[in-house]
Amino acid sequence: MKESIKHLKSYEPETSVEEVKAEYHLDRIVRLSANENPYGTSPKVKEAILNWGFDGNYYPDSESKVLRNQIANYWSLSPDQLIFGVGLDEILELISRTFLTPGDEVVVPDPTFSEYALHAEIEGAKVVKVPINAETGHNDWSAMTKAVTQQTKLVWLCNPNNPTGVIESRADIQAFLDQVPSDTLVLVDEAYMDFADGAQDMTCFPLLSQYPNLAVLRTFSKAYGLAGFRVGFIAMAPQLAQYMQMIRLPYNIPTVSQIAAQAAFADQVFVDQVVAKNRVERQRWMDFFDQMGVKYFPSQTNFIYYRVDDEQGLAEALLSQGYQIRRGFQTHWLRNTIGLSADNDQMMAITKEFLKA
């Protein structure tokens, strides 16, 4: 066994809905702990899968060519800038596997998505955590810049950030890029960018041509509602992408997942509808927390991060009535995925009751 994994705290996947139902004796569980899409999946995905020729006896297209060309065209990228993964998860792992050796340093804001640090630790790299501004939830850019040393191989930025939901402007990210050595790779995980207001002006895709040490990551699991199909990708300079290409498993993306992602990507109308509905419900949560005097960070995602004194008690109260949310990031903080309107009504009522008690 590698020395680096002896004391590792691994990622905790969601308990299955069936298990939670059995444990709490509930008929219905609404899982709002993993930022899955409560509006489902584009009907075009089901249609495409039913029309698939079921040629599952053949290996999938190793290059995911159709999907690759769709995405490259949409974002004005060259197809050789893209690497696909079995979920963005696989890309996060592949990045660390490709670029890190023991002793390297990796800079991450804190809190952020835990998988960046996990994979760095597996490779024996040192993780340098830079606390976010506790008041605003924004990155402390000057501390981030200071944390970057000669040993820093990777800097992870999650934008908008998970679990805070806070978004950084493209201008701030660009200013940071201008401070970072050109051999430090800056990774911008845009898993939730689809949900941001003015997402086209916030995404870092347009910076790729200017910064060969920048990479932008996206997933089909959230706004596209394909979490069960496992498709994500990274866009980066072709010179770097070629190394990832050499290391990834040749047939990683199953044919049926490629078909699902192609159909989902072609149906931007569905994504726009999801984003619009989420925006309305997200605002309701922020208004609710304002009314209740609950501290939260302004969300540009499909979840909201907020502070309550008895966070375990509230999480239990919600779960006992069928609403599973996420705890365990920072003491006193909880994260709710933004659910359907009727479920949000229920959750707000439970929360209000709990906070009054």
Ligand SMILES: *Cc1c(COP(=O)(O)O)cnc(C)c1O
């Ligand atoms: C959900 C999530 C991912 C992983 O998504 P998959 O494509 O489902 O593996 C990556 N980054 C962040 C920040 C996420 O929240």
